[in-house]
Amino acid sequence: MHYKVILRILGLLLMIFSFSMLPPIAISYSYHDSSHLAFISAFTITLCTGFIIWAPVYRVRQDLRTRDGFLVTVLFWVVLGLFGSIPFMLADNPNLSFVDAVFESLSGLTTTGATVITGIDALPQSILFYRQQLQWLGGMGIIVLAVAILPMLGIGGMQLYRAETPGPVKDSKLTPRITETAKALWYIYLSLTVACALGYWFAGMTLFDAVGHSFSTVAIGGFSTHDASIGYFDSPLIEGICTFFMIISAVNFGLHFFAWRQRSITHYFQDPEFKFYLSMLGGITVLAAVVLVTTQTYAPVESIRKAIFEVVSIATTTGFATADFAQWPVMLPFLLFVAAFAGGCAGSTGGGMKVIRILLILKQGQREIKRLIHPNAVIPVKFGNKPIPDRVLEAVWGFFSVYLIVFVVMLIILLGTGLDQVTAWSAVGATLNNLGPGLGQVAAHYGDLNETAKWVLAFAMLLGRLEVFTLLVLFSPAFWKR
Template sequence: MQSQLIIRILGILLMIFSVTMIPPIGISLIFGDGGGGAFFSGFFISLFTGLLLFLPQKNLKGELRNRDGFLVVVLFWAVLSLFGAIPLYLSNIPEFSVADAVFESFSGLTTTGATVIRHIDELPHAVLFYRQQLQWLGGMGIIVLAVAILPMLGIGGMQLYRAETPGPVKDSKLTPRIAGTAKALWYIYLGLTIACAFAYWGAGMSIFDAIGHSFSTVAIGGFSTHDKSIGWFDSSQIELICTLFMLISGINFSLHFAAVRRLSIQPYGKDPEFKGYVTIIAIVTLVTALILIIKAGSGFSKAIGDALFHTVSMATTTGFATEEFYAWPIFLPALLIFASFIGGCAGSTGGGMKVIRFLLLFKQGSREIKKLIHPNGIFKIRIGNTVLSENIIEAVWGFFATYVALFFVFMIILMADGLDQVTAFSAVAACMNNLGPGLGDVAANYADISDLAKWILSIAMLFGRLEIFTLLVLFSPAFWRS
């Protein structure tokens, strides 16, 4: 284990992160609400700590091994979330404990969108902006940005990219060099954010709200500058814009890159995961609309609008809301929560288990049925025209089994802490899937659960963001053997 090199990288990344606390200071000066002091302190604490880690190893150069890359990614997300909590804790938010600050920071950077804050509208503009910014930075992963500049510092970045990028297949690159891949991803990400912000602004949002909500929309985060989320604006045009950009951001970014490069929408039509993604959302939307019309007595247009918005929001694991969906009739709240288990496409900013894994599990189940009928038959699993190796299928099954086991452990701990079954189940689902809103006692926010539950759910968010194995591998004795 190259501990000195890892410490050097962590110092660099922490210094980079400290710079992100400067914009909230500027926002505080613009609005004059006195919220900048906490970010001034957070900036110097993060910068000083980063320098303290970096300077003793400043002349050290080397190439990361795969094992080192996993440790850097986990340390980076964990440490960054802890330091990201500093300005939140120092902001004098009412009834805000250390556990609350860490939970909110983890929720922001992992793009979960769960909050422990009750009166969001009353927060200083600096805090509001910072929460939105955390989600934007976490959306694509700050490490993907970092690998574009780490090679210039004498550090190879491919190991970081493989450990960070979501999805079951992690070796594909958009460009020959990893730095070019990171830049390509960020150009697309930045372009979508700018387009979303202008669309929101044109639809009637203030510039502040437009920028803030574009951050959390493209990041599939779900944080809002208002307690009522997108519903605060009471605008069908804003809801439509939000739905469109959530839908786009839940698609594999490599498809966006291919479409832009070819100036064609063909890459989307040829991708099996995209087809599955659209099909799942269409089915859930249709079911939700029908139930709202039949059981809730909603008008046709309102039912379609509410169903489409909340299905896209929950299925992509964004977590925005315009209505109290947890009060909808019969099984609809549970249906929307279960949609988040599938999540967005691999290579998107969405959470959940990813559509591609769901498709592979479905195909594997179908294959097992065929084997029962034809025991001597040989059946291959295909995605499009590609025959997948058994290693990938085994990896998907391993991921699913580990996900279920961890889910069970987290849920049992929360129930032992005093939460009821519905609250515990939905809270773990919302955090592991990086969704945000839950049911029961966490439907509105997570303020009333215990500090222990907040720490456990913060860990669940990290497992979800790093897709379980990146973090779980650190608990293997073989990982630490030299």
């Protein structure tokens, strides 16, 4: 393990991350709120700590190994989550406790969107902007940004890319050079953010709200500058723009890259994961609309409007709201919540287990049924026209199994803290899938939970964002052996 190069990277990242405190300082001065001192203090603490870590090892020049990449990836999220909590603790409003501040910071960086804050409309503008900015930075992955920077500093980035990239296939690169791949992803991410912000602005949002919501929309985060979320604006046009960008942002960014390079969208509809993703969203939306109409929960047109928005928001793990889906009739709350377990596509900013894994599990199930009928047949599992190696299928099943085991273990722990069953299982599911809103006591916010539950759920956010194994591998004795 190259501890010196790991410390060097960590110090560099902290110094870079400290500059994320500067835009909120400018916002604070512009809107004359009192939070600028909190951000100045956070900037100073983060920058100085980063420098102290970096200075003794700044001459170290070594490439990262696979194990180094996993450790750096986890440390990035943990350390930035801790330092990102400083403004929440130091600001007069919201003036959070340590556990609440870390929970809010990690929720932003992991794009979970679960909040412990009530009275969001009364927060200073600088704090509101900072919450949205955290989600935007975490959306495409701070690691992917680091991958674009580290090679310029003499540090290889491929191990970080493999540890950070979501999905079962870790070695696919869009361009021959990993740095160029990272830059391409960030250009696409930035372009989508700008387009989304302009759309919101033209649709009637203020510039501040438009930029803030574009950050959390493209990041599939769900933080809002208002307690009522997107429902605050009560605008079909804004909801339509939001729905479009949620769908686009939960699609594999590799497809966006090829669309940009080839100036064509035909490959989208040739991708099995994309087609399954759209079919899933479409099917659940139709079912939700039918139930809302037949139960007369809303008027027919209103039922369709709310069904489309809420299904896309929850299924993509964004977590925006125009209605309280937890109060919808019959099976709809459970159905929408379960859809979030699939989440977005691999290589997107969405959470959940990823659509491609669900698709491969279904295909593997179909193969096992055929094997019962034809025991001696060789039946490959195909993704499009390409057979999937058994090693990948084994990894998918392993991921699925561990995901469910982790879910059950954390559910039992939360039940042990005194939470009711609906609150406990939905809170674990919402944080593990990086969704945000749950059911029961966590339908609106997580502020009323006990401290133990908040720490468990903060760990669940990290597990979900790092796709379980990247974090759990650090708890294996074999990882630390020479």
